Amino acid sequence: MVSVNRTATAFGIGLREHARNYVLVALLVVLPVSFITLAFAVTQDVQMPVRTVVDGETTTVMRGMPEVHGVIMTPITSSFIAGLAGLFLMREARDTDGRLAVVGYRARQVIAARFGVLAVITLVVVAVSVGVMLIDFQPEQLWWFIAAMLVLSVTYGLIGMLVGAAFNRLAGLWIMLILPMIDIGLFQDPLFVQSEPEWWMKLFPGYHPVRVMVDTGLTTDLDTAASLGWGAGYLLVVGLLAVWVYYRGTRTT
Amino acid sequence: MNRFVVGVRANLQTFVRTPLNVVLALVLPLVVIEGWGQAMAGLPSMPTVEGIPLDLGRLLGAIFGVAIITGLMGLVQMISAREADRRLVQTGYAPRTLLATRLATLAGVTIVVAGVNFGVLWLTIDVEAPLFVFAFLALAGVVYAFLGALVGAVLPRLFEGSLVVVFLAMMDVFLSGDSPLAADVPDFVQYFPLYHPKELLQSAAFDGTFAAGDLAFVGGYLLVLLVLVTAVFGATMRTAGGWSA
Numbered sequence: 001m002v003s004v005n006r007t008a009t010a011f012g013i014g015l016r017e018h019a020r021n022y023v024l025v026a027l028l029v030v031l032p033v034s035f036i037t038l039a040f041a042v043t044q045d046v047q048m049p050v051r052t053v054v055d056g057e058t059t060t061v062m063r064g065m066p067e068v069h070g071v072i073m074t075p076i077t078s079s080f081i082a083g084l085a086g087l088f089l090m091r092e093a094r095d096t097d098g099r100l101a102v103v104g105y106r107a108r109q110v111i112a113a114r115f116g117v118l119a120v121i122t123l124v125v126v127a128v129s130v131g132v133m134l135i136d137f138q139p140e141q142l143w144w145f146i147a148a149m150l151v152l153s154v155t156y157g158l159i160g161m162l163v164g165a166a167f168n169r170l171a172g173l174w175i176m177l178i179l180p181m182i183d184i185g186l187f188q189d190p191l192f193v194q195s196e197p198e199w200w201m202k203l204f205p206g207y208h209p210v211r212v213m214v215d216t217g218l219t220t221d222l223d224t225a226a227s228l229g230w231g232a233g234y235l236l237v238v239g240l241l242a243v244w245v246y247y248r249g250t251r252t253t
Numbered sequence: 254m255n256r257f258v259v260g261v262r263a264n265l266q267t268f269v270r271t272p273l274n275v276v277l278a279l280v281l282p283l284v285v286i287e288g289w290g291q292a293m294a295g296l297p298s299m300p301t302v303e304g305i306p307l308d309l310g311r312l313l314g315a316i317f318g319v320a321i322i323t324g325l326m327g328l329v330q331m332i333s334a335r336e337a338d339r340r341l342v343q344t345g346y347a348p349r350t351l352l353a354t355r356l357a358t359l360a361g362v363t364i365v366v367a368g369v370n371f372g373v374l375w376l377t378i379d380v381e382a383p384l385f386v387f388a389f390l391a392l393a394g395v396v397y398a399f400l401g402a403l404v405g406a407v408l409p410r411l412f413e414g415s416l417v418v419v420f421l422a423m424m425d426v427f428l429s430g431d432s433p434l435a436a437d438v439p440d441f442v443q444y445f446p447l448y449h450p451k452e453l454l455q456s457a458a459f460d461g462t463f464a465a466g467d468l469a470f471v472g473g474y475l476l477v478l479l480v481l482v483t484a485v486f487g488a489t490m491r492t493a494g495g496w497s498a
Contacts, residue, residue: 023413031420038424044436049297080419088412169411170329171273177321177419178281186292193295 003109010100010113015120028121032077032129039073040066040136050190052214053223060194063218068191070137071217075149075210076184078129079156082122083176086160089118090246091169097250107250111243118161122153139217144228148216151231152209156180158235158242159205165245180206190214205234256346260354261361264330268362278362282318282370286377289314308378312458315370316451317426319390320397323363324422327401328414330355331486335409339490348490352483359398367391374458381461389457392471393450397422399478400446406485421446446474 018024047062054061097110126149139145159179163172186192187201188210201207208224208231215224268274293310305313338351367390371383380386401418408414428438429448442448449467456463 021410021413023408024410027413027416031416035420035424039427042428042436042438080423081416084412084415084419167273168271169333170271170326171277173325173329173411173415174277174281174322177325177415177422178285181423182284182288182292186288189292191296192292194297195295 003106006105007109007112010105010110011116014113014117018117018121028081028125029128032125033132035077036073036129036132039069043069048191049194050214050218051194052190052219054219055221056223061218067137067218070133071213072184072189074129074133075152075213076180078125078149078153079180079184081125082153082157083160083180085121086118086157087164087172087176089114090161090164094249101250107247110250111246114246118157119154122157126150126153140220141216141222144216144222145213148209148212148228148231151228151235152206155205155235155238158238161242162238162245165249184210208234256350257354260351261357264354264358265361278322278366279369281322282315283373285318286311286314286370286373289317311374311378312454313426315374315390316393316447316454317422319367319370319394320447321422322366323359323394324397324401324418325415326362327359327398328405328418329411330359331402331405332411332414342490348487349483352486356399356402359402360395363394363398364391367394380458382457385457385463386454389450389453393447393454396446396450396471396475396478399475399482403478403482403485406482406489
């Protein structure tokens with residue numbers, strides 16, 4: 001009971017710290033709204049070939065470019081923000097979590113609280129991003145699409161934490177900007193990759209979730225359930241790594 | 254003058270003594286330029302959608318790479334040194350001298366970053382006017398470095414500042430970058446930081462010329478940024494008449 005109370009207290013404080021930062025809250029809403037809205041507003045409304053899975057077969061279908069663009073811009077937005085949130089949560093944690101350990105907090109309590117804050121920020125960002133997207137584009141299978149968005153965004157949030165643990169602030173920022181950009185925006189974008197992706201492109205965190213989003217966003221049947229499973233597996237591995245790194249960091253602070 | 258030199262040297266040493274930053278500043282341009290070029294070249298040509306040649310994709314990758322590396326550098330430089338700067342002001346450093354050391358350091362590192370990006374471009378595409386290409390890459394970098402410094406002077410924390418710089422750069426490169434995906438691009442896009450540097454770079458790389466109007470616009474843009482960042486920095490470094498944060 002004490003353990004749960006302590007975790008809830010640390011979680012509540014962490015959440016309030018971010019919620020009372022009005023500039024941050026405003027940015028978490030304004031940036032996705034403006035970026036996604038702008039992306040839809042200026043994208044040409046023409047039919048483009050898109051490579052996806054239909055009835056178990058990889059095939060090329062024609063879809064409107066705004067829809068395809070929406071399928072990419074929405075997860076890229078939430079992944080950027082979740083990644084930066086993870087990065088800065090980890091950097092801030094270095095200063096404060098050691099003190100919590102000194103006053104008697106166990107590492108798992110601190111970890112649960114921090115990961116809870118990251119989860120809430122990610123949920124908010126995913127909700128705002130999907131909400132804005134729905135104004136211009138409704139995925140064919142909304143809930144599967146959202147599930148893939150969550151998997152991808154949480155994965156990037158945890159990658160941000162790992163990067164925050166391993167790199168300094170400037171290097172971390174560079175990496176957390178360029179990684180989602182080249183992963184989701186270039187290597188997984190079905191407009192740019194019209195043939196079978198290279199093997200190394202499949203190693204990026206975005207490969208499986210974006211495959212699901214293209215499938216569930218643009219076609220009426222779910223053909224990529226296995227990819228969602230692979231994406232969740234990727235998330236699990238990154239999550240375990242993040243917990244381990246955080247645990248070590250908290251114990252040695 | 255002596256204080257200025259000491260400040261610039263200290264700032265440069267801070268950057269150089271973090272080898273990871275130096276390595277990333279050298280490696281990331283290669284990743285961005287080749288990644289951008291290869292991916293963009295995969296876009297199929299359709300009746301109203303022009304495909305992007307590999308070389309143009311690389312050029313756009315280079316300008317985005319320079320902008321984002323220097324923009325975040327400007328942001329981090331201003332925010333991470335805020336407390337130290339305030340103390341230096343209290344010990345007698347003039348805020349303008351301090352700011353000058355920061356901006357001079359940023360400009361210096363930006364030239365190196367532009368040089369690396371130019372080197373990658375030089376190896377991968379044929380450019381008509383190499384010196385201009387290098388100069389315009391550096392110019393784009395300085396614009397974003399000063400923009401990052403301005404955001405860093407206005408916003409107190411890195412999380413918020415990085416969100417602003419990152420999304421501004423993404424919108425900028427999407428709208429200013431002649432994306433074949435975009436149509437009905439609003440007129441105000443010409444006021445985006447990369448619009449005119451991109452025009453200059455593209456002309457210099459593929460035609461060997463540039464429009465003086467674009468260059469004048471970038472010069473004016475830099476001047477406005479300089480005035481703004483000086484005003485904001487001066488206001489945040491004010492120490493007399495109250496408690497200092």
